[in-house]
Amino acid sequence: MLKRQIILDTETTGINPKEGHRIIEIGCVELINRRFTGHNFHVYINPEREIEAEAIAIHGITNERLQHEPTFRDIAQRFFDYIQGAELVIHNAAFDVGFIDHEFSLLKPTLPPVASHCAIVDTLKLARELHPGQKNNLDALCRRYDINNSHRTLHGALLDAEILADVYLLMTGGQGSLNLAAEEHIAQHDVVNTLTIARNGKLKVIKANVDELAAHEGRLDLVQKKGGSCLWRN
Structure with missing residues (x-):
């Protein structure tokens, strides 16, 4: 049986959706049976509001960069269809899931909360269990697991999802294997025959x-x- 996991990260205009902050980038990396499939999801989003200077300092994304990008309502159904039924692997999941649920609630008609159609694994919680009393942000985990993240000068949703995928696989035992039939049909999620x-x-x-x-x-x-x-x- 195939297990589909989505390593997910977002970038936002600020830190609190209750203050009207919005998602501006979504990056997702797909794993099936712990193997990378290449069937990823990545979008930039026009938040229809100003991005805080503190947020720009973290991810480097400006309103000018996003002025011609789609709004969340434009990509919502495609994103929902992509993650539906998968196990989401997220670092500090409460932050990203909170923003996604907020975006879903603004739609007309609304979309259901993430937890109602996806399982969620929080790698920050997992890292704290494995490495209590230590730093467990993404940079610290890369150093701990000897993952090269020298190209990560700024945060970016897809880049951070790719790095988190490597961290998660090492934290949980390494990359799995599939038979040849699974590899042939993996992008289409067909039934796999031996x-x-x-x-x-x-x-x-x-x-x-x-x-x-x-x-x-x-x-x-x-x-x-x-x-x-x-x-x-x-």
Whole structure:
């Protein structure tokens, strides 16, 4: 059975939707059975209001940049259809879900709250459970899990979702695998049938190189740091 997860992030005009602040960017990365599919979702949105200077300092997005972008009502149904039924993976989920629910409530007709049609995983809560008493923002997690985020000079919804996807996979045991039939049909979310491959003769054995062995040892170190059992070292 396929498990569909959406790693999601937003950028906004300010920090509180109750004060009239709006979403200006949505970035989503799709995983199916813990594999990247490339079927992502990314939009910039005209908030129809001014963006606070403090917010611009964080994400660098100005009203001038957004003046010709669609409004939320223009993309709402497409976004809803994209996330519906998926498990959403979000860092500090209460913030992003609060904004999305606020945007849904402004529509006529409204759309239902996110939690009514999606499961939600908060990676900030997960990180605090795994690393109590430590910094657990996205930059700190990248340092902890040795993820290169040097290109992240400003916040951006799609970029942050891509980085969070890497962090989440490492925090929860690494990237999964799919059979070949699943990979062929994954973008369309078709029913996956097991593909049997007939092989003649001997299989070619390809041994890991030095860099691959080092990466493997690094992954085992992470497993042990999280209290896991490494069968390869028993």
